[in-house]
Amino acid sequence: MKALCWEGVGKLKVRDVPEPRVRAAGDIIVRVRASSVCGSDLHLINGFIPAMREGDILGHEFTGEVVEVGPGVRRLAVGDRVVVGSVVACGGCWYCRTEQYSLCDNSNPQPVFAEKLWGHSPAGIVGYSHAAGGYSGSHAEYVRVPFGDVGAFKVPDGVPDDAVVFASDAMPTGWMAADFCGLTGGEVVAVWGAGGVGQMAARAAQLLGAERVIMVDRLPERLAVAADRLGVETVNYADTDVLEALREMTAGRGPDACIDAVGMESHDVGPGYAYDKAKQTARLQTDRPTCVRQAIMAARKGGTVSIVGVYAGLVDKFPLGAAMNKALVLRMGQMHAQRYIPMLLDRLAAGEIDPGYLATHPLPLDQGARGYEIFEKKEDGCLRTVLHPA
Amino acid sequence: MRSNATRLALVGAATVTAVGVGRAVTRRRRRHQPQREDGWYVVRRAVTVDRPVAAVISFWTERERLDRALAEWATLEQIDGNRWRCVSRDPDTGATEWRAEITVTGPGRLRWQVTGGPEQQGTVELVPAPQGRGTEIRAELRYRSGPLRRALGLAAGDEPDLRLRDTLRRVKSLIECGQLIDTRRDPSGRSPAQERRTDEIRQRLTTGGRA
Structure with a gap:
């Protein structure tokens, strides 16, 4: 079968690879119908998340059709159309049983690296380096999904592939970001990053009761799409002082909750950014924490900072003093896909959330490398490239 | 030209630094060494399983499930009421690695000793975890080794503790x-x-992981 493989930092190539087989009783094999690129793939491609190996198949946000099931699979059958959560969860450990799926104890078979870096290993993630288990990714014609009963969900009729594909990662990540904010109704929420996850976080915040959502980005076309589709207010940090703007927009209070939907490769303007970038390039820090710094400084006293943008290791100049003295609540984590997906599929079917507009660049798998280039350089108003193997 | 006093100060500072760093390294290394008792290395490792003690015990007493679990890496046969014989195999080659005798010493407690193979023995104890978090499986392992053998073993990923x-x-x-x-x-x-190279890296990322 054909698959999009990582061939070294910044290099991708479509290769012929063997097809996956059922290896354990709970496995299913999915014929991929749509597989989206994701901002976190860029960290892998650019070598910021370690333990990538030449030949690894990328892709972790996908939907498709079940073509084979292991003998232990109960909920699914061949022919089912499914969407699969990006994090692999066993369903049987304490974390899974308490719906904290991205912290699963048993789904990363290669935990040593994560344990050295983070103290403990969280769940494995499909197509996400050998530090996250070494699973083959979904930018391929077929993919093996372990614990199929836990991780794959039947897609409601009538929802197109290019919309439901985002129920795999962008929607649950966005939802969890808003869920972290503990909204009770009427809040002002600021979201850094108007990409797929940020826009889904903004929509989730609205559905959970936020009165106003303000999105921060530097790309006018992304902010325009967000304003148009979601009715959010926008701040362009390329020409506006974000902290001043947010303070004025909230009459001095600051947003009740700030969501970082950007992560370790965030951009900014000015000499501070150049310094951060130089440090990261020289590996003196692994992550550029521009957004999270701003979020902490912007949040109202006693407010919440919710981090779903991915960070890998160590950051410089983290304003812990601001967080402490303003009594902020910091919530963060990889998303618990399996907790949110059934609810999100209901909302998708009901038309409450319509992520289909994120799929600006549907492309055949053969053009995967070009698809990532369009996505990374944000060419042509690209929000997401979605690859179609068939 | 520096004076003798300057030279002396520099040598003094260098000596103090070297001794300090050396002591710090030694202390750190000692912290990473397992306990030693009568020539045995003693390591204690534990894991929490999200099941009640009774369920953990029944996992080992249900023969069919146990055989499936041990599958390719060991066989187990009962000698008498409280004693079992375990034969460990290399899953890749099928060759016998070691034989051990296991004795159940009480509810949720057992003792084992390698009879054919490296000099090793140990105990396993099942303790209810707090907050209804299941069972703590606490194992103690005693084995013969030396600092150099242990260091080489850890580097090669072949060490009883791992x-x-x-x-x-x-x-x-x-x-x-x-x-x-x-x-x-x-x-x-x-x-x-x-x-093959990637499999070696997988092995390094797997060996000694704690979950």
């Missing part, structure tokens, strides 16, 4: 989700040589 951690992780996974996840032999665009 094996114990792997075993506990395996046991936890088998009880909690009925399988061990394995991503080797999943599709990739690698050549056979690249795949």
Whole structure:
């Protein structure tokens, strides 16, 4: 079968690879119908998340059709159309049983690296380096999904592939970001990053009761799409002082909750950014924490900072003093896909959330490398490239 | 030209630094060494399994499930009421690695001793975890080794302490989700040589992991 493989930092190539087989009783094999690129793939491609190996198949946000099931699979059958959560969860450990799926104890078979870096290993993630288990990714014609009963969900009729594909990662990540904010109704929420996850976080915040959502980005076309589709207010940090703007927009209070939907490769303007970038390039820090710094400084006293943008290791100049003295609540984590997906599929079917507009660049798998280039350089108003193997 | 006093000060500072760093390194190394008792290395490792003690015990007493769990890496046969014989095999070659005798010493407690193979013995104890978090499987392992052999073993990924951690992780996974996840032999665009190299890295990222 054909698959999009990582061939070294910044290099991708479509290769012929063997097809996956059922290896354990709970496995299913999915014929991929749509597989989206994701901002976190860029960290892998650019070598910021370690333990990538030449030949690894990328892709972790996908939907498709079940073509084979292991003998232990109960909920699914061949022919089912499914969407699969990006994090692999066993369903049987304490974390899974308490719906904290991205912290699963048993789904990363290669935990040593994560344990050295983070103290403990969280769940494995499909197509996400050998530090996250070494699973083959979904930018391929077929993919093996372990614990199929836990991780794959039947897609409601009538929802197109290019919309439901985002129920795999962008929607649950966005939802969890808003869920972290503990909204009770009427809040002002600021979201850094108007990409797929940020826009889904903004929509989730609205559905959970936020009165106003303000999105921060530097790309006018992304902010325009967000304003148009979601009715959010926008701040362009390329020409506006974000902290001043947010303070004025909230009459001095600051947003009740700030969501970082950007992560370790965030951009900014000015000499501070150049310094951060130089440090990261020289590996003196692994992550550029521009957004999270701003979020902490912007949040109202006693407010919440919710981090779903991915960070890998160590950051410089983290304003812990601001967080402490303003009594902020910091919530963060990889998303618990399996907790949110059934609810999100209901909302998708009901038309409450319509992520289909994120799929600006549907492309055949053969053009995967070009698809990532369009996505990374944000060419042509690209929000997401979605690859179609068939 | 520096004066003798300057030279002396520099040598003094360098000596103090070297001694300080040396002591810090030694202390750190000592912290990472397991306890020694009468020539034995003693390591204690534990894992929490999200099942009540009775369920953990029944996992080992249900013969069919146990055989499936041990599958390719060991066989177990009962000698009498409280004693069992375990034969460990290398899953790749099928060759016998060691034989051990296991004695059940009480409810949720057992003792084992390797009878044919490296000099090792140990105990396993099942203790209810707080907050209804299941069972703590606490294992103590005693083995003969030396600092150099242990260091080489740790570097090569072949050391009883690492094996114990792997075993506990395996046991936890088998009880909690009925399988061990394995991503080797999943599709990739690698050549056979690249795949072998990647398997070595997988092994390094697996060996001694704690879950």
